[in-house]
Amino acid sequence: xxxxxxxxxxxxxxxxxxxxxxxxxxxxxxxxxxxxxxxxxxxxxxxxxxxxxxxxxxxxxxxxxxxxxxxxxxxxxxxxxxxxxxxxxxxxxxxxxxxxxxxxxxxxxxxxxxxxxxxxxxxxxxxxxxxxxxxxxxxxxxxxxxxxxxxxxxxxxxxxxxxxxxxxxxxxxxxxxxxxxxxxxxxxxxxxxxxx
Numbered sequence: 103x104x105x106x107x108x109x110x111x112x113x114x115x116x117x118x119x120x121x122x123x124x125x126x127x128x129x130x131x132x133x134x135x136x137x138x139x140x141x142x143x144x145x146x147x148x149x150x151x152x153x154x155x156x157x158x159x160x161x162x163x164x165x166x167x168x169x170x171x172x173x174x175x176x177x178x179x180x181x182x183x184x185x186x187x188x189x190x191x192x193x194x195x196x197x198x199x200x201x202x203x204x205x206x207x208x209x210x211x212x213x214x215x216x217x218x219x220x221x222x223x224x225x226x227x228x229x230x231x232x233x234x235x236x237x238x239x240x241x242x243x244x245x246x247x248x249x250x251x252x253x254x255x256x257x258x259x260x261x262x263x264x265x266x267x268x269x270x271x272x273x274x275x276x277x278x279x280x281x282x283x284x285x286x287x288x289x290x291x292x293x294x295x296x297x298x
Contacts, residue, residue, distance in 0.1 A: 150290030150297060155219065155282075163235060165224065168289045172224040172232060173278060175287060182237070182261045183217045185247040195265045196274050202264075204277035207293045213262040213277055221280045221289065222263040226252040228271040233259060250275070 151168045153175055158164060163176040191197035198210045207215065214220040226233050231254035239247050242258065249260040258266040263275030281291045291297055 150288050153287040153289065154285060155287045156285035158219075160218070161237065166289060168278060173289055174220075174222055174224045175289075176220050176261070178218050178220060178261055182248060183212065185239075186212060186260065186262055189247070189260055189264075193267055194260070195267055195269070195272070197264065199264065199274055202274035202276070204274075205279050205292060208277055211262070213264070213274070215280070215282055215293070219282065219287070220262060221277060221287065223276040223278060224250075225276070226254065226257055226271050227265070227273040227275065228252065228255055228257050228269075231255070233257070233275075237261070 151166055151173075153164065153166055155175065155177075158175065158177040160177050160179040161182075163174050166173045166175055189197075196202050199213055200210075204213060209215075209217070212220070213222065224232055231252050233250040233252040236242050236246070236251045237248040241248070242251060247260070249258060250263070251258055252269075252271065255270045257269035257271035259269075259271070259275055260266070263277070265271045265274050278289055279292045281288045281293050
């Protein structure tokens with residue numbers, strides 16, 4: 103005659119065998135799943151960047167990193183804004199920014215959403231050097247009204263990032279997608295809030 107089946111003992115034996123299997127399966131699957139999601143560094147590299155613009159004074163420039171590039175956030179003075187209208191188009195390679203990288207919602211001449219606040223990549227369009235601010239009128243000659251100068255090969259840009267003729271840089275400085283929301287600037291989002 104056979105012994106009666108001890109159901110509680112059977113459940114304990116199944117649980118004892120199943121727990122290590124589940125743990126082992128989780129240990130194998132977890133790294134695989136984790137490897138398919140982007141790292142924090144990768145997410146940060148492409149993620150929109152928020153900048154508090156409430157304390158930027160006229161004439162000041164902030165350097166912000168977005169997607170591994172330096173982005174300048176500059177509040178232009180009334181004199182700097184006025185200077186943009188005095189530069190003859192013949193002195194600029196792309197005065198109306200038709201062939202330059204910038205969102206369609208920025209003004210073609212000021213290259214900004216609002217005339218006083220300009221956002222542009224601080225990367226020369228010639229060979230990728232970093233131009234330096236030369237914002238004082240006359241700093242690079244009598245006709246210099248202020249702007250940026252690339253020390254690598256001599257490209258010159260006005261305070262809107264428009265490149266002067268005779269410069270090796272072929273295009274204006276790039277304007278990344280950005281959105282202004284009160285005192286907050288978001289680089290990497292377009293005006294309609296879509297991520298670039």
